[in-house]
Amino acid sequence: MSTEHLFAVVMAGGSGTRFWPLSRRLKPKQLLALAEPERTLLASTVERVAPLVPTERVLVVTGHHLAEGTRMALPSLPPINVLAEPIAKNTAPCVAWAAYHALARDPDAVLAVLAADHFVIDGAAYLEVIRRAVTAAADGSLVTVGIKPSRPETGYGYLEVGGEVGPGFSHTVLRFVEKPDAVRAIEFVQSGRFLWNSGQFFFRADAIVRAFEQHMPELARAMGGVRHAPSRAEEMRVVDAAYAGAASISIDHGIMEKAERVRVIPGDFGWSDVGSWTTAWELAKKDDAGNAGTAAFVDARGNFVHAPSGKVVAMLGVSDLVVVDTPDALLVMPRERAQDVRAIVDALKGKRDDVL
Amino acid sequence: MSTEHLFAVVMAGGSGTRFWPLSRRLKPKQLLALAEPERTLLASTVERVAPLVPTERVLVVTGHHLAEGTRMALPSLPPINVLAEPIAKNTAPCVAWAAYHALARDPDAVLAVLAADHFVIDGAAYLEVIRRAVTAAADGSLVTVGIKPSRPETGYGYLEVGGEVGPGFSHTVLRFVEKPDAVRAIEFVQSGRFLWNSGQFFFRADAIVRAFEQHMPELARAMGGVRHAPSRAEEMRVVDAAYAGAASISIDHGIMEKAERVRVIPGDFGWSDVGSWTTAWELAKKDDAGNAGTAAFVDARGNFVHAPSGKVVAMLGVSDLVVVDTPDALLVMPRERAQDVRAIVDALKGKRDDVL
Numbered sequence: 001m002s003t004e005h006l007f008a009v010v011m012a013g014g015s016g017t018r019f020w021p022l023s024r025r026l027k028p029k030q031l032l033a034l035a036e037p038e039r040t041l042l043a044s045t046v047e048r049v050a051p052l053v054p055t056e057r058v059l060v061v062t063g064h065h066l067a068e069g070t071r072m073a074l075p076s077l078p079p080i081n082v083l084a085e086p087i088a089k090n091t092a093p094c095v096a097w098a099a100y101h102a103l104a105r106d107p108d109a110v111l112a113v114l115a116a117d118h119f120v121i122d123g124a125a126y127l128e129v130i131r132r133a134v135t136a137a138a139d140g141s142l143v144t145v146g147i148k149p150s151r152p153e154t155g156y157g158y159l160e161v162g163g164e165v166g167p168g169f170s171h172t173v174l175r176f177v178e179k180p181d182a183v184r185a186i187e188f189v190q191s192g193r194f195l196w197n198s199g200q201f202f203f204r205a206d207a208i209v210r211a212f213e214q215h216m217p218e219l220a221r222a223m224g225g226v227r228h229a230p231s232r233a234e235e236m237r238v239v240d241a242a243y244a245g246a247a248s249i250s251i252d253h254g255i256m257e258k259a260e261r262v263r264v265i266p267g268d269f270g271w272s273d274v275g276s277w278t279t280a281w282e283l284a285k286k287d288d289a290g291n292a293g294t295a296a297f298v299d300a301r302g303n304f305v306h307a308p309s310g311k312v313v314a315m316l317g318v319s320d321l322v323v324v325d326t327p328d329a330l331l332v333m334p335r336e337r338a339q340d341v342r343a344i345v346d347a348l349k350g351k352r353d354d355v356l
Numbered sequence: 357m358s359t360e361h362l363f364a365v366v367m368a369g370g371s372g373t374r375f376w377p378l379s380r381r382l383k384p385k386q387l388l389a390l391a392e393p394e395r396t397l398l399a400s401t402v403e404r405v406a407p408l409v410p411t412e413r414v415l416v417v418t419g420h421h422l423a424e425g426t427r428m429a430l431p432s433l434p435p436i437n438v439l440a441e442p443i444a445k446n447t448a449p450c451v452a453w454a455a456y457h458a459l460a461r462d463p464d465a466v467l468a469v470l471a472a473d474h475f476v477i478d479g480a481a482y483l484e485v486i487r488r489a490v491t492a493a494a495d496g497s498l499v500t501v502g503i504k505p506s507r508p509e510t511g512y513g514y515l516e517v518g519g520e521v522g523p524g525f526s527h528t529v530l531r532f533v534e535k536p537d538a539v540r541a542i543e544f545v546q547s548g549r550f551l552w553n554s555g556q557f558f559f560r561a562d563a564i565v566r567a568f569e570q571h572m573p574e575l576a577r578a579m580g581g582v583r584h585a586p587s588r589a590e591e592m593r594v595v596d597a598a599y600a601g602a603a604s605i606s607i608d609h610g611i612m613e614k615a616e617r618v619r620v621i622p623g624d625f626g627w628s629d630v631g632s633w634t635t636a637w638e639l640a641k642k643d644d645a646g647n648a649g650t651a652a653f654v655d656a657r658g659n660f661v662h663a664p665s666g667k668v669v670a671m672l673g674v675s676d677l678v679v680v681d682t683p684d685a686l687l688v689m690p691r692e693r694a695q696d697v698r699a700i701v702d703a704l705k706g707k708r709d710d711v712l
Contacts, residue, residue, distance in 0.1 A: 021668070296703055298696075307686060312377070312711045314700045316689035318677070323688055330663060330681055332688060333672035340654075344670040347652055355668045 005108045006134060007205075008053040009098040010045055012062040012070055012116035013088055016356075017345045018276055018338075021329035022306060025356055030116035031069050034280045040073045041117045041274060048123055049112065052130060059083055059101065060116070061094045080232065086240045092254035093246040095201070096212050096219050097239055100226035102205045109205040110134055113251070118198070119283060121270025129267040133202035136170040136263050142211060142256060143170060143202040146195025146264040147271045152185035155275055157197040157252070159264050170263035176252055195266055199273075201251065208255070215258045219246055276338035277304060277322045291315070295323075304335065329355040361464045362490060363561075364409040365454040366401055368418040368426055368472035369444055372712075373701045374632055374694075377685035378662060381712055386472035387425050390630050391639045396429045397473045397630060404479055405468065408486060415439055415457065416472070417450045436588065442596045448610035449602040451557070452568050452575050453595055456582035458561045465561040466490055469607070474554070475639060477626025485623040489558035492524030492619050498567060498612060499526060499558040502551025502620045503627045508541035511631055513553040513608070515620050526619035532608055551622055555629075557607065564611070571614045575602055632694035633660060633678045647671070651679075660691065685711040 014028030023029055030042040046058055055077045062070045067084040071077065083097060095113055102109035112130060120126045129145055137143045146159045157179055162172035176197065180188060188194035203211075212220040222242035229235035247254075256262055272279055281304035284292035291297045293305030295313035307313045307325040315323070322338060324331045331344065348356055370384030379385055386398040402414055411433050418426045423440040427433065439453060451469055458465035468486060476482045485501055493499045502515045513535055518528035532553065536544060544550035559567075568576040578598035585591035603610075612618055628635055637660035640648035647653045649661030651669035663669045663681040671679070678694060680687045687700065704712055 021670070296700060298699060298703065299693075310684070312685040312704065312708050314377070314685070314687045314689075314704075316687065316696060316700055317693040318688055318690060321674070321688065323686070325681070325686055328666070329668040329670070330679070330686070331670045331672065332674055332677065332679055333670075334674060337655075337673040340672060343654060344652060344672055347654065348668065348670075352668050 003052045003110075003131075003134065005106055006053050006057065006110050006112060007098075007102045007106075008046070008049050008058045009095065009102070009111050009113045010042070010058060010060045010116045011091060011094055011113065012042055012060050012066065013085070013094070014066075014117065017342050019280075019324075020341050020345050021326045021331050021355060022324055026065060026069060028066065028117075029274065031066075031073050034274050035119040035272075035283045041119065042070065042073050044119065045114055045116050046074060046077070048120060048126060049114070049130065051127060052134075053112065055081070059098050061085060061098055062116075063088055086236075086243050089243055089246045089248045091251040092216060092249045093219060093223070093243055095208065095251045095255075096216070096223045097226060097242070099205045099208045099212070100223050101235070103209065104227045104229070107206070110137060111201070111203055111205055111208065113201040113203075115199050115273070117274060119272045119274050123269075125269035126267070126271075129265055129269060130202070132169055133200075133265045136265060137202045137204055137207070139261075140204060140207040140210075141170070141261045141263045142207065142259050143263050143265060144173065144256065145198050145200045145202075145267045147198050148266055148268045149189045149194065149196050152182065152189045153196065154179055154182055154185050156273070158185075158188050158194045159197050161193055161195055161264055161266070170265050173256075173262045173264050176257045195264060196271075197252070198267070198271060199252075201256070211255050211259045216249075216254050219254075222246065277324065277333075277341070278335050278338040280304065280306075281322065281335060293323075302335065359408045359466075359487075359490065361462055362409055362413065362466050362468060363454075363458045363462075364402070364405050364414045365451065365458070365467050365469045366398070366414060366416045366472045367447060367450055367469065368398055368416050368422065369441070369450070370422075370473065373698050375636075375680075376697050376701050377682045377687050377711060378680055382421060382425060384422070384473075385630065387422075387429050390636045391475040391628075397475065398426065398429050400475065401470055401472050402430060402433070404476060404482060405470070405486065407483060408490075409468065411437070415454050417441060417454055418472075419444055442592075442599050445599055445602045445604045447607040448572060448605045449575060449579070449599055451564065451607045451611075452572070452579045453582060453598070455561045455564045455568070456579050457591070459565065460583045460585070463562070466493060467557070467559055467561055467564065469557040469559075471555050471629070473630060475628045475630050479625075481625035482623070482627075485621055485625060486558070488524035488526070489556075489621045490524075492522060492526040492621060493558045493560055493563070495523060495617075496560060496563040496566075497522070497526070497617045497619045498563065498615050499524075500529065500612065500618070500620050501554050501556045501558075501623045503554050504622060504624045505545045505550065505552050508538065508545045509552065510535055510538055510541050512629070514541075514544050514550045515553050517549055517551055517620055517622070522619055524621060526621050529612075529618045529620050532613045551620060552627075553608070554623070554627055555608075557612070567611050567615045572603075572605075572610050575610075578602065633680065633697070634691050634694040636660065636662075637678065637691060649679075658691065 016023035016028035064084040160174040225238035290302040295305040302320040372379035372384035420440040516530040581594035646658040651661040658676040
């Protein structure tokens with residue numbers, strides 16, 4: 001497999017709510033060091049694929065308000081490789097822009113579309129899966145990576161996999177399934193025919209462009225000018241207009257669920273979408289009592305503490321709490337309530353926007 | 357009753373452990389606004405007796421390291437009225453110094469010895485009790501104030517009261533009892549013959565000096581020179597020597613338990629020693645769910661939050677917690693563990709003295 005035409009397209013948007021108060025509007029999840037000390041999820045994402053993709057061919061698509069923070073988090077990335085969206089319109093316009101942009105640089109470009117804010121434990125196994133996905137994409141297939149489910153997770157979407165095994169050990173995708181309820185999730189896992197949808201995609205740029213032309217022709221028409229724009233300023237005029245008119249729709253719904261020749265590579269490399277503070281606790285190093293973070297733990301079990309460096313946090317006689325402290329906001333909740341942080345953020349909107 | 361000779365002696369020492377991390381070595385409990393917004397317990401204590409004692413006759417005995425903070429908390433107090441102890445030796449040397457000091461100012465001085473860090477709800481009833489205590493002290497009695505117990509509290513000492521009623525509706529004290537266990541506390545309360553020892557004392561300065569001469573003659577001899585010291589510098593030479601040689605003993609043990617003519621005035625004015633964060637929660641204004649403090653409470657009950665002004669604290673799905681935040685230290689514990697804060701402070705000694 002050759003990777004000389006491989007571009008990484010890192011999708012780095014995000015509203016910064018699930019990890020409040022650490023995450024903020026200007027500092028969403030991918031700009032936080034949630035899984036490894038002193039290393040943002042975004043930096044980990046780029047470094048993870050570095051053996052296959054040099055930073056010259058890494059494109060990071062993010063919100064315009066996040067462009068500066070993104071460049072600061074990736075000092076070795078050419079600044080021009082940050083594609084700053086004028087407005088958030090979910091992932092379909094994002095992928096379309098990146099595809100036309102990559103085609104302008106290299107007519108044989110192959111895209112690895114990656115989430116900026118996921119975590120992978122086994123980097124070597126991950127790279128091997130990417131190699132297989134790129135190989136499978138060579139014939140024009142749209143390839144996704146499905147994760148072997150380790151539990152009946154209701155927080156992920158699933159892919160139903162066909163039996164046929166093609167090049168690069170890929171499978172056909174029978175259907176995409178939204179986040180299931182607990183009963184269906186158990187069925188999915190027991191059937192052995194379902195994988196978690198990891199939201200990573202691999203395709204030739206010309207193949208996904210053809211798919212856009214077929215399934216989202218208005219977007220393709222509006223964004224096509226990117227390919228021939230003589231400057232970034234000209235490119236942004238095309239992009240601004242395309243985003244203004246674009247529907248807000250995911251690449252899953254807009255393309256993958258409708259396209260032919262969609263294939264999946266099963267992967268098993270210790271993957272997490274780092275979906276909440278609970279996941280951050282699961283990924284963190286813990287003491288014998290299950291506490292994670294730097295604190296004085298006394299009669300305390302299963303807690304997760306995140307606080308500014310040097311601050312003394314004393315956790316006395318408490319269990320299974322998440323405590324996240326920042327200079328201007330402090331969150332205390334049970335670990336099991338991590339998915340409800342959004343409710344706090346919503347409650348503060350319009351009242352204390354200074355801490356959002 | 358005349359109060360023109362009445363001096364308030366406010367005992368304002370303290371190690372600053374029980375209310376950590378808000379209290380510190382240089383900011384113990386009496387310098388915190390624990391019962392009323394924006395008003396230290398020390399300031400409340402002085403203001404509470406202001407109708408009877410102008411600040412010219414208020415003496416505040418405190419540690420030398422606390423002198424500056426004490427003067428700042430009481431801007432209307434003549435700075436010379438802060439008696440800064442060279443070393444902490446419990447309350448007997450403190451009262452002895454104050455007694456000789458007051459005698460030097462007024463041979464007919466009467467002392468109201470008060471704790472700096474208690475709280476009183478009914479100020480008018482409190483003043484009436486003080487008037488009775490001062491009246492009872494006119495004949496040379498050593499008078500204490502006992503609180504009608506509202507519950508079998510094991511955190512207070514008790515006074516067993518005799519039947520004889522003397523001047524100012526005072527009773528004889530049969531004995532002082534240390535903090536009892538739960539069984540005895542219930543017996544005490546049911547008997548109707550016991551009052552809480554509030555640690556407040558009223559006596560003529562010459563009467564307590566005679567008691568020191570009789571029961572703690574070495575201390576009396578060492579401190580006696582205070583009465584004739586021509587300057588504060590001379591007074592401090594006497595005091596330094598007296599404290600250096602003094603035993604560390606309370607006025608209760610050293611004098612009150614041994615003296616004759618000890619009397620008690622029963623009081624019922626909503627008294628609290630503000631002994632822990634739990635008490636602070638009990639005294640605080642609470643919302644319908646029993647939460648006290650400024651925070652975004654969501655599905656939260658019975659919590660107490662103290663945080664820097666302007667900081668957003670979000671309490672999501674938690675109950676009966678104490679959360680105390682400061683710029684350099686944060687404490688999270690169940691309300692019922694409030695008495696164990698000292699364990700945290702002990703654990704931090706020698707490691708993080710900067711936050712103690």
